[in-house]
Structures are given as C-alpha cells and as structure tokens.
Amino acid sequence: MAFVMPLIHSVWNALLNNFVVEKAAFTGAEIGMLQSLREVPGFLAFTAVFILLVVKEQTLALVSLAIMAIGVAMTGWFPFEIGLYATTVLMSIGFHYFETVNQSLTLQWLPKDQSAHFMGKQISVKSFASLTAYASIWVLMEWFGYSYNVMYMLAGGAGLIIVMLLWVMFPQFQQHSTQHKHMVLRKRYWLYYALTFFSGARRQIFMVFAAFMMVEKFGYSVGDISLLFTINYVFNLLFAPSIGKWIHKVGDRKALCFEYTGLVLVFSGYAFVDSSLMAGALYVIDHLLFAISIAVKTYFQKIAKHEDIASTAGVSFTINHIAAVVIPAVLGVVWLTSPGFVFFVGAGFALCSLVLAMNIPAEPSEGNEVVKNPLGWANLQAKPQMGE
Template sequence: MTRYITLEEAKGLPFWRRPVALLFLMALAMPIAFNTWSALLNNFVIEVADFDGSDIGLLHTVREIPGFLAIGVIAILLFVREQVLGLVSLTLLGAATAITAYFPSMGGILTITMLSSIGFHYYETVNQSLQLQWLKIEDAPRMIGWLMAAGSLATLVAYLAIMALWETLNLSYNIVYMIGGGVTVLVAIIAMLAYPQFEAPTVQNKKMILRKRYWLYYALQFMSGARRQIFVVFAGFMMVERFGFDVHEITMLYLINLVANMLFAPLMGRAVGHFGERRTLTVEYVGLILVFLAYGGVYYLGWGVVIAATLYVLDHMFFALALALKTYFQKIADPADIAPTAAVAFTINHIAAVFLPVGLGLLWLVSPAAVFFLAAGMAAVSLMLSLLIPRHPAPGNETIFQRAVPQAAE
C-alpha cells in the first residue's frame, strides 16, 4: 500500500528520500531526454526530412499544443496525485524520445513530437507546482537556482557523450535517441518505487483558478511564452541553416550554455533572493532586448559566426533569470492556488506558442532579421510589465498599484 507522509514527517527520512531529493532527481532526469532530442533536432529534421523554416515552425507549433492544453492537468488531478502524474509524464517524455528516429517522415516526426510534448509539458506543470509547495518561500530562489544547475549538469553529461562519441563511433540518430530517452524512463521508474507520496501542507484547489489579483503574473507569463518561442525555434535553427553547424558543433554550443548555467544559475537564484524579482527581471529583459536586436544585426550587417554564437549563449543565460517569475507568484499566491494556477499559467504561457512558430516560420522565409526584431519588441513589453512588480510582493501587494491595499478582493 502506498504510504503518504507529510513534509514534516519527511524530515525523519534519509536525505536521499526526502522531497527535495526527489525534486533534484527529477531535475536530473528530464533534461537528459528533452535536451538529447533538442540537440539533434535541427540536424535530424534537415538531413532526414528536408525541413525548411516553415516546416520547423509547424513542428514547434505542434510541440506547443500540449502546453496550451496544460490546463487539463487540473482535471487529471481529480483522480491522480501530482507526484504520480509528474513521474508518469516523465516516463512518457523519455519513451517518446527513445523512438523518435523510428519515424523519419513529416507525419511521424509530428506525431512523436506531440507525444513527447505531452510528457514534457505535463511534467513541467506539475514540477513547478511541487517546487513552490515543497520549498519554503525564503529558500525557493536559492533552491530553484540549484535545481536549474542540476538539470544543466545532467544535460552536460549527455552533450559531452554526444560530442565525444558521435563521430568517433559513427553513432546514428536512433542510438542516441534510444539511450537518452531510455535513461529518463529508468530514472522515473526508480523514483516511483523509491519514494513515498508526500503530502504538502495545504490541500490544493481542484478547479480552474483565475484571480484578478494575479493579472500581472498572467501577463508576464504570456509575454514570456511568446518571446521564448523565437529563441527555442529560430536561434538554434539559424546556427544550422545560416552557418552550417553540424551535430557536434551545435552540441558544443549547447555545452557552453550548460557550463554557464551550472556556474550562474545558483548565483542568479541568490540574486533574486537578494535584489528581488523586479530588479532581476528588469536586468533580464533589458539584456534580451539588446541580444535580439543584435541577432537582427547578424543578418543585416553580416556579422560572423563568433558573434552569433556569443549572442546565443548570452540569450540562454538571460532566460535563466526567469526563475524570478516563479518566486514572484509564490509570494503573492494563496497556497491552495499553486497547483491549479501552475496549469493555468502554462496554458497562458503557450497561447502565443500555438500560432507564433508557423507565422514566424513564414516570416523567416522573407526576413529572418524581422523575426528577431519582433522578439526585441516583445522583450520591451515584458520590461514595462516587470516595472509594475512591487519591491516586496505579497498577497494584497501584487503590483505597484496596490501598495495601500491590505488584501485584494477577488
């Protein structure tokens, strides 16, 4: 029989069986499958399926549909516990990644992408909720930074293996996908068997929650999702299409990102705790505006591969500061709203993701630089929104307009 224990009771368990240890184990497992898929994706679809910019936009639109439907997690949680759903979703992600290369046609790639995306987005929805429920508010920025670093470490190992062995052993896409996805499945199964079910202090609402006082969080999530699509879909594609990066070269670029993330993610977590969400998000958005404008310069001014690669690394580093969005919500939220709002936020985050990749894929065929200039505009909107965050967010103090309000009405 499954044993349910409270977070307080969990303190008596060996450290490796506590909730934080499970968060770290999941943080290690997910990136192995997801980033193995990502590292090979652009080369795989170009070499095997002859994708162009429009095709890659369609693929990423399909990939983001489950994120748009993440609100469905609320219904599933009526029957399945969050911890169980998170691990089952992790297993689906790994299994779908493992069989990716068996379906090299357009239809096959889109179908497997949809399955892996359901696993990824439902896992991420639940994982974000569990982090905010299991971590104390004062510890959350620092611990989330370390969780990000742990994920980067796992991906670093996977990328080093790809770099070292891809040409040396003449590896195929099938072998790499099978290993990357298989490892994630194995870790998820171990986590199901080794850990008890943890009870959070507050019972979560099992219905959709939309509160007026969370409006700024919703707006920031929407802009984050729209802006992120341009980086995820087109920044890496640019390196392959314009500069002819091979698998081991694009993997080297990802590798540099990982090392930077391992070094700076814990520091960024500390920065959020010390300087607050408003200041750190302001730094992120100003940096992204400059980076996206410079991406456009790569096309208009003919800047070379070194500048493009440097911008790619800086872009990735600035996105790591987005952990401040999680801690901002944790500070303003009713504790019972965390799980349903995580699902709602993921759906809001992916509204633009459903139509942007296809639309921007068509724009890419006309002017790649225009895609990045549009992203700079999105970052500017995010910057203006971030300035509405108060210095000390709390219930009743969600925005600078509510400083004098003791408790906001719904």
Template sequence: MDEVNQKKAKLALIYMAVIMALVFSVWQVMLNNFTVEKAGFSGFDIGSLQSVREIPGFLAFTAVFILVFIREQTFAITALGVLSVGVLATGYFPSNAGLLITTFIMSVGFHYFETINSSLTLQWLPKNQAASFMGQVIGYSSFAGLLAFAAVWLLYKQIGLDYIWIYTIFGTLGIAMVLHLWFMFPRFENIVPQRKKLFLKKRYWVYYLLTFLKGARRQIFMVFAAYLMVEKFGYTLDEIAALFLINKAANIVIAPLLGKMIEKIGERKALTIEYVGLVGVFVGYAVVESAMIAAVLYVVDHLFFGLAIGIKTYFQKIADSEDMAATQSVSFTIDHIASVVIPITFGVIWMSDPSLVFYAGAGFAFLSLIASNLIPNSPAPGNEFIWSKKRLAA
C-alpha cells in the same frame, strides 16, 4: 512537512529535473540537424513541428482535472515516462508525419511534467528558499544536459552512431531512471490541499502578463535562434552540441548565483536586468553576420533565462497557498497561447526576412520590461502590483 521529508522532497525535485534535462536535451540538441538531414525540413516545416510541440503546453490547464484522479507526485513521474517514450521513438520516424506524432507524445510528457513540477516546487519550498533552490536545480539540470550533449558528441562524432541509436539509448535510459525514481522516494503529502478547478484571479494579472510574454519570447529563442546557427552559419551537429555544452557549463555556475541574486535584490530588479539584456540580444540576432558573435549571443541569451525564476517566486509571494496547482496549470496554457501561433506564423516570416523574427523578439522583451516594473519591491497578498489597494491605502 518536517525537515527530514523536506530534504527528501528537495532530492526528489532535483532527481526529476535531472531526468527531464538529460532526456529532453538529447532530443533538443539533435532536432535541427535530424530534421534537415533525415527529413529534409524547411523553415516552414520546423515552425510547424514546433507549433505541434506546443499544443500540449496550450492544453496544460487540463492537468487540474487529471489531479482529481491522481496525486501530483505520481502525475509528475508518469509524465517523465511519457517524455522518455516520445524521445525513444523519435529516431524511428524520420518523416514529417512521423516527427509530428513522436514530438507530440514527447511534448505531452514534457509539459505536464513542467506544470506539475512547478506546482510541487512552490508548495514544498519555503518562500525564503525558493529562488536559491530553483537556481540550484537549474545548475543540476545544466550538468545533466552537459553530460547529454557530451554523450551526443561522443556517440555521433567519435563512435559514429546514427541518430536512431542515440535517441534509443537515451529514451531507454530515461525510462529506467523513472522506474528508479518511482521506487526510491516516498509519496509526500501536500502541505495545503489544492483547489481542483480552473480559475483566474484579477490580482494575479501581472503574473499572467509576464507569463504570456515569456512564452512568446521563449519560442523565438528555442525555435529560431538555434535554427539560425544551422541554416545561416552552417553549424554541424557536433558544433551545435559544443555550443549547448558551453551553455550548460556556464549555467552550472551561474544559475545558482542568479537564484541568490533574486533573493537579495528582489524580483522587480532581477527581471529588469533580464529584459534589458534580452532586448539587446534579440537585436543582435537580427543584424549579426559573424558565426562567432552569433554563438556568443546564443550563450548570453540562454543565461538570461535563469532570471525567469523571478516570475515564479513573484507568484509564490502573492498567491494563496491552495492556488498553486491550478494556477500553474492555467499559467502554462497562458505561456503557450503565443507559443502555438508563433512558430508556424514566424516560420513564414522567416522565409521572407529572418531579421524580422528577432526584431519581434526584441519587442516582446521590451513589453516584458514594462510589465516587470509593475511588480512592487515587496510583493505579497494585497500588494501584488504597484497600485494595488493595500499600497494605495498605505
């Protein structure tokens, strides 16, 4: 890809990430209050809903079969349209069954987009620029999310719009932006033709393990950390929106710095910092009794996830160029093996003792810490983990 097209490709990646962040953030920030206030959800209900949300993620491996018939870039844009339609429909069905259906539709678009977007990013970017660019994308996405949360606060708190209208406004906006995206950018050619079949490679096993543990840990954060704020500490929608605003504002500045830090110190050290911090955060969730301290933990937790860029750049350094699309499809399924199970099973545990949910999160973070230290200081094909053949031969 020449320099001009690479600049355009970067802009396309940023625009797609902004659309996703803008629309999904509205769905996310209103979900807990919407389900409790409009649909009367319990902890078990929210866990069930989140499990359904993760089913398309578990089925992300099917993306590689769809790529036989459709270009990756077209697939990503289409997925964003499906995401927007799901969000638009959410406010019209405030019931258990209705939310299960609209959430599933939204999630199909979300997870297919995330799968293909990761593949395109790893293919279109040079290895020495990937981490810093992904940090920048998180910054742009965070700014879009900040705008979304601010708009929710303004529309709900100040203007008094009901949930249904907010979901409709942002779902429609997402569809309009997707159409603009479709006509604005040319179709970019992949640098290396991708393998259009499923496979697992033994030498990628550390990447698969880190991906699995990340999925388990992420679900506990996404499902139960925010729910803790609403159920235990009584946060209202505008207070949750304000908390999300703080997260996004911090990420605008910090995420690009984290990307540069990963390029400077390497994936192994960066991930070690993340997982040591997350062990402390999850233990904090388990014992916290102060609403303010819980909010601080939530912000710190969210910031640590920026270092997960290191998992993707680690894979980019060790992988064959033609493996990107298929492996990203498989890795999203691996990510969601635990994600399908954890929300509903941990929802049952939550009803007995919420602290056990967060102690389990600390356990997942500790296992991730062990796995991250299997990464060599200079990962590359043939040097995928600390006792790989090339390293032993040297």
C-alpha cells in the same frame, strides 16, 4: 526528477535541427509547424487540474516523464514529416504535464525565503544533466559514428529506467495543504499572467529560430551545436545558484528588468549578426539571461494563496503557450523572406516584458501584487483654482 527531464529532452533538442534538415529536408516552414504542434500540449496544460482529481501530483509527474522518454525513444524511427509531428506531440505531452506539476510542487514544498536559491540549484542540476547529454552526443556521434536513431533510443531508454527507479525508491510526500481541483483565474494575478504570456512568446523565438539560424545560416554541425549547448550549461552549472541568491537579494522587479533589458539587446543583435562566433556568443548570453526568469515564479509564490498554486500552475502554462502555438508556424513563413524581422519581433516582446516588470512591487505579497506608480513618477494634481 530535475536531473532526468533535461537528460532526455536535451538529446531530443540538440539533435532536432540537424535531424530534420538531414533526414526529412525541413525548411523554416516545416520546423515552425513542428514547433507549433509541440506547444499544443502546453496550451492544454490547464487540463492537469482535472487529472489531479484522480491522480496525485507526484504520480502524475513520474508518469509524464515516462511518456516523454517513450516519445524521444521513438523519434528516430520516423524520419519523415508526419512521423516527426506525431512523436514530437507524444514527447511534448509528457514534457508539459511534468513541467506543470514540477512548478506546482516546487512552489508548494519550499519556504518563500529559500525558493529562489533552490530554483537556482535546480537549474544547476538540470545543467549537469544537459552537459551529460551533450557530451554523450559529441563522443558517440563524432567519435563512434552512432546514428540519430541510436542516440534517441539511448536517451529515451535511459530516462525510462531512471523514472522506474524514482518510482520505487521514493515515498509519496505529503502536501502542506489541499490544492484546488478546479480552474483558478484571479484578477489580482493579472501581472503574473501577462509576464507569463510574453515569456512564452519570446522564448519560442529563442528556442525555435535562434538555434535553427545556427544550422541554416552558419552551417553548425551536430558537434558544433552540442559544443554551444555545453558552453551554455557550464555557465548555468557554475552561476545559476548564485543567480538565485542574487534575485533574493535585489528583488524580483530589479532582476526581471535587468533580464528584459538584456534580451532587447540580444534579440536586436540576432537580427544583424553575420559572424558565426558572434551569433554563438549572443546565444550563450541569451541562455544565461533566461536563468533570471525564475524571478517570475518567486514573484507569484509571494502573492499567491497556497491552495491556488497547483491550479494556477496549469493555467499559467496554458497562458505561456497561447502565443507559442501560433508564433512558430506564423514566423516560420516570415523566416523564408526575412529572418531578421523574426528577431525584431522577439525584441518587441522583450520590451513589453520590461514595461510589465516595472509594475512589480519592491516587496510583493498578498494584497500588494502590483505597484501603484510603476515608473516612480510624482502624482501630478491639478493646480487649485482661485477661491478653492
């Protein structure tokens, strides 16, 4: 499942900006609206817990992948504004329900001391799938002249076939504990919720406007975008497992502080960059830093009750998408007059994340979710008065 999801989604994502500009004459306002609509199913991800009343998590994961594949296959048939909005929402329903269940199952099935390394290996597998997708785009469109429609149909069709094979070949795996089938929102998880919120807000600016800048400002072709994405995923393929081991070694707090410091610098760089090569370099660094974000998930795994994981996965996806539903549409309008300001907003979100990450304990666990003195300052007490 970790392979097939990016295989489908990477084709949709790599072609999107060129497709909407060339075939539907999108500006920043329309692409912002499309991306906001894409995030609505993510905002509603908490409803997955109600679906799990009647469907097992593994079954929901496979059904969601199938819906996503169908949405991608249909995209090329609707090269106009309303049609693209509709196929994007269909694709997004499958994508977000799968990601919710995928996170839940990963955290449930893995021992805590193995999860960071395993998630790193998952990123490596996803990177290999994305590389396959981007290489296919480059060969089939640049060399053989295949159309957007054919590429979308090939990606969606291949994904649907693989999902059917997964359904037939694998048994229903047993759960270690019975998961809550109702909404779980706990006060002691507040730091995880806050990190998730700012992660969603910041990631939208990267996904929507960083890639759009490459096409609109620097004139990147489909081949150029595919090559840039290929470089990103080669780095992930090579280094993601090592990043997982590094996170386990240094701890969630240090890893996330390193990531967010780097992102403040990267987003500030986006605001001023005038070189297409430098913009591409910033994009690659941004993508590599994103691999460290698995530390947010491992932090939650350490502080959570096991039976809370499925419900909290849905809640966290909703929190992740609160800002994501609004930000692309609002900043899409801002983009028309000040693209640089959009990236300064991203730098601000990264700075907020850095401050929050300082609250993570060195060894988080149930009952030790938040550090008492995040900046390591000495507790200052009033000097005793005369006679005390």
